[in-house]
Amino acid sequence: MTVKDRQRKEKKVHIVQAAAKVFAQKGFSRTVMADIAVEAGIGKGTIYEYFDSKEDLFFAVFQWFVHKIGVETRVRVSALGGSASERLEALNDSLINSWLEMEELYTLIMEFWAASSSSQMKGKFKGAFREGYSEFRHIVSALIRDGIDRGEFRSDVDAESVAAALVGTWDALLLQAWFDDAFDPFATARSFMSALIGGLKKEW
Amino acid sequence: MTVKDRQRKEKKVHIVQAAAKVFAQKGFSRTVMADIAVEAGIGKGTIYEYFDSKEDLFFAVFQWFVHKIGVETRVRVSALGGSASERLEALNDSLINSWLEMEELYTLIMEFWAASSSSQMKGKFKGAFREGYSEFRHIVSALIRDGIDRGEFRSDVDAESVAAALVGTWDALLLQAWFDDAFDPFATARSFMSALIGGLKKEW
Amino acid sequence: MTVKDRQRKEKKVHIVQAAAKVFAQKGFSRTVMADIAVEAGIGKGTIYEYFDSKEDLFFAVFQWFVHKIGVETRVRVSALGGSASERLEALNDSLINSWLEMEELYTLIMEFWAASSSSQMKGKFKGAFREGYSEFRHIVSALIRDGIDRGEFRSDVDAESVAAALVGTWDALLLQAWFDDAFDPFATARSFMSALIGGLKKEW
Amino acid sequence: MTVKDRQRKEKKVHIVQAAAKVFAQKGFSRTVMADIAVEAGIGKGTIYEYFDSKEDLFFAVFQWFVHKIGVETRVRVSALGGSASERLEALNDSLINSWLEMEELYTLIMEFWAASSSSQMKGKFKGAFREGYSEFRHIVSALIRDGIDRGEFRSDVDAESVAAALVGTWDALLLQAWFDDAFDPFATARSFMSALIGGLKKEW
DNA sequence: CATGAATGAGGCTTCATTCAT
DNA sequence: GATGAATGAAGCCTCATTCAT
Structure with missing residues (x-):
C-alpha cells in the first residue's frame, strides 16, 4: 500500500x-x-x-510553490556565516540570484496574487500567503536580532519592522525588474543594503 | 462638436x-x-x-488607475516641506495613509499584475507599469538627491537604488497588510524609515 | 411592456x-x-x-403538459350530458380516444414518472402529479356522486374509491396498449365499464 | 464446470x-x-x-424483477381458495399488500417504463412488459372465467377485459399512493372491488 | 445612439468502458 | 478472473460579442 x-x-x-x-x-x-x-x-x-477541479489544482500548484520556496530559503539561510551584516548581504545576493534564476515562475506569483483577491478560494490563498510572509519575516528578523544581541546593530532597531520591509523590498525589486529589463535588481539591492546596514549599525 | x-x-x-x-x-x-x-x-x-472589448475596457481601467495614482502622488509630494529626512518621512506617512484609504482597489492592482504577465495585452500592461514605477522612482530619487546636495545625506548614497527600494517597500508592506489584518504597515514603515534614514545621513 | x-x-x-x-x-x-x-x-x-437548466426546462414541459391535459379534460367533461351512466361511458370513450390521438406523448409521461422518482426535482414532480391525479379524481367522483344523488347509483357506493380506481384504470389500459399493439384499450374499457356500471346501479 | x-x-x-x-x-x-x-x-x-454494458445490466435487473414478480404472484394466486369473488378479493388484498411492502422498488418500475419508451433497448423492454402484463391478465381472467363457469358471475361478462382493467387498476392505485402519502390504496381497492364484483355477479 | 435578445464557440467536468497488472 | 487507474468522448452551461430595433 x-x-x-x-x-x-x-x-x-x-x-x-x-x-x-x-x-x-x-x-x-x-x-x-x-x-x-x-x-x-x-x-x-x-x-x-x-x-477535484481546476481551482483545486491551481491551489495545489500554489502550495507546492510556497513549499519549494520555503525549503530553498531555509537552506540558503542556514548556509550563511560571518557577521550579521555579512549574512544579511549574503542573503540579499543569494535571494536575488535564486529568484532571477526562476524568472519564468514570476507569472505564477502574480496569478497567485490575483487568485488571493478574486478567486473563489481567496481565503485559502490569503492564508497561505500570510503564513509564507510571516515565516520569511521571522527568518530575517532572527538574523537582525542576532546582530543586535551581538552588539553589531543598534539596540533601538525594530527588528520585525526592518525584516518586514526587507522582505517586501526583495519582492518589489524583482517585480520592478520583471517590468523593466533595464532594471538591475542586483545592483540596486546591494546599494540599498549598504545604506540600510549603515543605518542599523552601531555608531561609535 | x-x-x-x-x-x-x-x-x-x-x-x-x-x-x-x-x-x-x-x-x-x-x-x-x-x-x-x-x-x-x-x-x-x-x-x-x-x-472594443472586455480587455480593452480593462486596460482603460488600468490607465485611469495609473493616471489617478500619478496625479495624487505628485500632489502629495509637492506639498512636502522641511529637510530631506522630514520630507521622506512625511511622504512615507502620506503614501501609506492614502493607500490604506483605498483598500478596496488593491484587488485591482493584483489583477493588473496578473494581466501584465498573462493577458494578451501583457506588453501594454508591462509598459505602463514600467513607466509608472519609473516615474515614481524619479520622484523619490530626486528627493534623496536633494538631501545629498544639501549635505544632509552622505554623498556615496546611490539615490536611484534607494529610491527603487523604497518604492518597492511601500508596495510590499501594503501587500503584507493585505494578507494579514494584524500587520500594521504604518508602524512598520516608520520604524524602517528611521533605520534607513539613519543609514543615509551623514555621520559627524 | x-x-x-x-x-x-x-x-x-x-x-x-x-x-x-x-x-x-x-x-x-x-x-x-x-x-x-x-x-x-x-x-x-x-x-x-x-x-435555468435542462431540468428546469423539462419541468416546464411537464407543467405545460399537465395544464394541457387538465384543460382538455375539463372541456371534455363539461360537454357531457345524459344520465350518470351515460356520462361515465361517454367520458370513458372520450378519454381513451383523446389519449390514443396523442400516442407520441406517452413517452413523455413515462419520463415524467421516472423523473418523479429519481430526478433531483422529484419533489416538484411528485407534487404536480399528486395534484393532477387529485383533480382528476374529483371530476370523476363528482360524476358518480351525482348518479347517487339522482338515485341512479346505489347509495353505498364509495364514489371516491371508484373514481380513483377508474382514473387508474384508464391510465393503465393505455399503458398496456402502449406495450401491446394488439391490445384494444377501447373495447376493453367499454366491456369493463359496463360491468362496473352494473355494479354501481341500483338493483330493483 | x-x-x-x-x-x-x-x-x-x-x-x-x-x-x-x-x-x-x-x-x-x-x-x-x-x-x-x-x-x-x-x-x-x-x-x-x-x-456487456450499463444498459445490459439494467435490462438484467429488469428481467430479474419481472421474474421475481411473476413467481411471487403465481405463488400468491395458487394459495387462494373459496368462491371466485372471495378469491378475487383475496388476490386484491394480497397484491396490494405485497406491493406496499416493496415500496422502495417502485422507482425501478418507473425507470423501466422510461427505458421502455426511450432507451436504446426499448424494444426488448416493451416486449418483456407486454409478456408480463399478458401473463398477469391471463391469471386474473382465468379466475373470472372460473366464476362464470361456476355460475357465480354473469355469463355476458368479458373476462379478458375485466382482467385487463383490474390489473391496470392495481398498477394505478399503487402509483397514486406513490404520489400521495394520504392516499390509501388498500381501502380504495376494497371499495372498488366490492362495486365491481357486484357488477360481475349474477342477479337473481 | 442605446439597447438587450440572440448567439455559438469554448471550457470544465463526468463517467462508461478498457486493459495492463 | 479480478481490479481500478487511465481515458476521451460528450454534454451542460457561460458569456463576450453582435445587430436588429
Whole structure:
C-alpha cells in the first residue's frame, strides 16, 4: 500500500509541475485543462483522478510553490556565516540570484496574487500567503536580532519592522525588474543594503 | 462638436469607474460585462460603443488607475516641506495613509499584475507599469538627491537604488497588510524609515 | 411592456413545445440541448435565456403538459350530458380516444414518472402529479356522486374509491396498449365499464 | 464446470441485486457504475466480466424483477381458495399488500417504463412488459372465467377485459399512493372491488 | 445612439468502458 | 478472473460579442 501511495503522490507532483508550467505561461484563466494534460503526458480525465477541479489544482500548484520556496530559503539561510551584516548581504545576493534564476515562475506569483483577491478560494490563498510572509519575516528578523544581541546593530532597531520591509523590498525589486529589463535588481539591492546596514549599525 | 466629445469622454470615464468597481470586486475573469453595464446603469451593448472589448475596457481601467495614482502622488509630494529626512518621512506617512484609504482597489492592482504577465495585452500592461514605477522612482530619487546636495545625506548614497527600494517597500508592506489584518504597515514603515534614514545621513 | 411580456411568454411556450417533442422522442437523458435548440429553430444559448437548466426546462414541459391535459379534460367533461351512466361511458370513450390521438406523448409521461422518482426535482414532480391525479379524481367522483344523488347509483357506493380506481384504470389500459399493439384499450374499457356500471346501479 | 457455472450465476445475481438497489435509489442515468461496484463489494471492472454494458445490466435487473414478480404472484394466486369473488378479493388484498411492502422498488418500475419508451433497448423492454402484463391478465381472467363457469358471475361478462382493467387498476392505485402519502390504496381497492364484483355477479 | 435578445464557440467536468497488472 | 487507474468522448452551461430595433 505504501508503494501505491508513493506512486500516487509522485503522479500528483508530476501533474502539479506540468500545471505550474502551463499556468506560468498562460495564466490561470487562459490555461485549459487539456493543455495541462498534454504537458503532463496524460489524459484529460486523469487530472480529475487527482484533483477535484481546476481551482483545486491551481491551489495545489500554489502550495507546492510556497513549499519549494520555503525549503530553498531555509537552506540558503542556514548556509550563511560571518557577521550579521555579512549574512544579511549574503542573503540579499543569494535571494536575488535564486529568484532571477526562476524568472519564468514570476507569472505564477502574480496569478497567485490575483487568485488571493478574486478567486473563489481567496481565503485559502490569503492564508497561505500570510503564513509564507510571516515565516520569511521571522527568518530575517532572527538574523537582525542576532546582530543586535551581538552588539553589531543598534539596540533601538525594530527588528520585525526592518525584516518586514526587507522582505517586501526583495519582492518589489524583482517585480520592478520583471517590468523593466533595464532594471538591475542586483545592483540596486546591494546599494540599498549598504545604506540600510549603515543605518542599523552601531555608531561609535 | 466639442460638447459632444466632452460628453462622450465623460461617459467613458463613467463606464471606466463602474468597471473599476466591479473588476475590483470580482477580478477580471469572474467579472461579466452585464455586471458592469448594471453598475454603470446602461445597456450591455452600450459598453461596446465606447470600448472594443472586455480587455480593452480593462486596460482603460488600468490607465485611469495609473493616471489617478500619478496625479495624487505628485500632489502629495509637492506639498512636502522641511529637510530631506522630514520630507521622506512625511511622504512615507502620506503614501501609506492614502493607500490604506483605498483598500478596496488593491484587488485591482493584483489583477493588473496578473494581466501584465498573462493577458494578451501583457506588453501594454508591462509598459505602463514600467513607466509608472519609473516615474515614481524619479520622484523619490530626486528627493534623496536633494538631501545629498544639501549635505544632509552622505554623498556615496546611490539615490536611484534607494529610491527603487523604497518604492518597492511601500508596495510590499501594503501587500503584507493585505494578507494579514494584524500587520500594521504604518508602524512598520516608520520604524524602517528611521533605520534607513539613519543609514543615509551623514555621520559627524 | 405587456407586449414584450407576451412575446417572451410565447417564446417560452415555443421552446417548451419543441422540447416536448424532442424529450418525447429521445427521453430526458438522451436528449441534448442542441437538439432542442435546432427543433425550436434557435441558438443553444437562447434556451438559457428562458430556462435555468435542462431540468428546469423539462419541468416546464411537464407543467405545460399537465395544464394541457387538465384543460382538455375539463372541456371534455363539461360537454357531457345524459344520465350518470351515460356520462361515465361517454367520458370513458372520450378519454381513451383523446389519449390514443396523442400516442407520441406517452413517452413523455413515462419520463415524467421516472423523473418523479429519481430526478433531483422529484419533489416538484411528485407534487404536480399528486395534484393532477387529485383533480382528476374529483371530476370523476363528482360524476358518480351525482348518479347517487339522482338515485341512479346505489347509495353505498364509495364514489371516491371508484373514481380513483377508474382514473387508474384508464391510465393503465393505455399503458398496456402502449406495450401491446394488439391490445384494444377501447373495447376493453367499454366491456369493463359496463360491468362496473352494473355494479354501481341500483338493483330493483 | 457445472460448479463454476453455478458460481458464475450466483455472482451475476449478486451484482443484479446490488444494481437493483442503486438503480432504485438514483434512477438509471444518475447511477454510476462505481456505485454499483461498491454496493456489490467488487471492483468496477468486474461488472464488465458479467455484463456487456450499463444498459445490459439494467435490462438484467429488469428481467430479474419481472421474474421475481411473476413467481411471487403465481405463488400468491395458487394459495387462494373459496368462491371466485372471495378469491378475487383475496388476490386484491394480497397484491396490494405485497406491493406496499416493496415500496422502495417502485422507482425501478418507473425507470423501466422510461427505458421502455426511450432507451436504446426499448424494444426488448416493451416486449418483456407486454409478456408480463399478458401473463398477469391471463391469471386474473382465468379466475373470472372460473366464476362464470361456476355460475357465480354473469355469463355476458368479458373476462379478458375485466382482467385487463383490474390489473391496470392495481398498477394505478399503487402509483397514486406513490404520489400521495394520504392516499390509501388498500381501502380504495376494497371499495372498488366490492362495486365491481357486484357488477360481475349474477342477479337473481 | 442605446439597447438587450440572440448567439455559438469554448471550457470544465463526468463517467462508461478498457486493459495492463 | 479480478481490479481500478487511465481515458476521451460528450454534454451542460457561460458569456463576450453582435445587430436588429
